[in-house]
Amino acid sequence: MKKKVNNNFTLVILLVAAMLLIPLIFGLALIDLDSDMDSLKNEISTTLEDGEVDDVEGYGVIAESVGYGFGAFASVIIFVIILMVGGYALLLFVIALIARLIFKAEGKRLTAYRILMGVEYVLQLGIVYLLVDSLCRR
Numbered sequence: 001m002k003k004k005v006n007n008n009f010t011l012v013i014l015l016v017a018a019m020l021l022i023p024l025i026f027g028l029a030l031i032d033l034d035s036d037m038d039s040l041k042n043e044i045s046t047t048l049e050d051g052e053v054d055d056v057e058g059y060g061v062i063a064e065s066v067g068y069g070f071g072a073f074a075s076v077i078i079f080v081i082i083l084m085v086g087g088y089a090l091l092l093f094v095i096a097l098i099a100r101l102i103f104k105a106e107g108k109r110l111t112a113y114r115i116l117m118g119v120e121y122v123l124q125l126g127i128v129y130l131l132v133d134s135l136c137r138r
Contacts, residue, residue, distance in 0.1 A: 005103050008117065012096035015124065019089040023082040030078045037071045040064060088123075095120045 044064050047057055099116035102109050 001105050002103075005100065005113070009096055009100045012092060012120065015127075016089045016093045016096075019085060019092070019127075023086045023089075026078050026082050026085075030075060030082070033071060033075050033078070037068065037075065040068050040071070044068065088127075092120065092123055095123070 044061055047053065047061050047064075053061065095116055099113050099120065102116075103113045104110060
């Protein structure tokens with residue numbers, strides 16, 4: 001029985017590690033987006049500091065400002081995704097860790113382990129549902 005418990009915990013660790021790739025990749029994209037946003041902000045500032053702005057330059061500044069707004073909105077969405085996926089992975093890990101630590105082959109600890117792992121599997125079912133739903137959309 002203990003071997004199955006260790007296998008369950010190992011599989012949860014693998015799932016959490018795979019889930020943490022998403023915040024890692026999105027974090028790298030967010031860093032790149034922030035550097036691009038800083039260069040766009042500097043470009044807008046230099047255009048406005050040069051003195052009088054012609055009509056064409058003004059329209060360019062407006063277009064760059066709209067792009068900056070979209071970039072800021074995208075960075076907020078990426079940050080929220082990082083927090084949500086990372087938090088979900090942390091929740092899965094903590095529940096599996098608590099279940100592994102309280103496991104005992106008999107008695108009330110076995111019941112508590114089964115309840116916690118049931119919660120764990122329900123939370124994992126949410127990930128499976130999300131993946132199947134995203135793959136089967138037409």
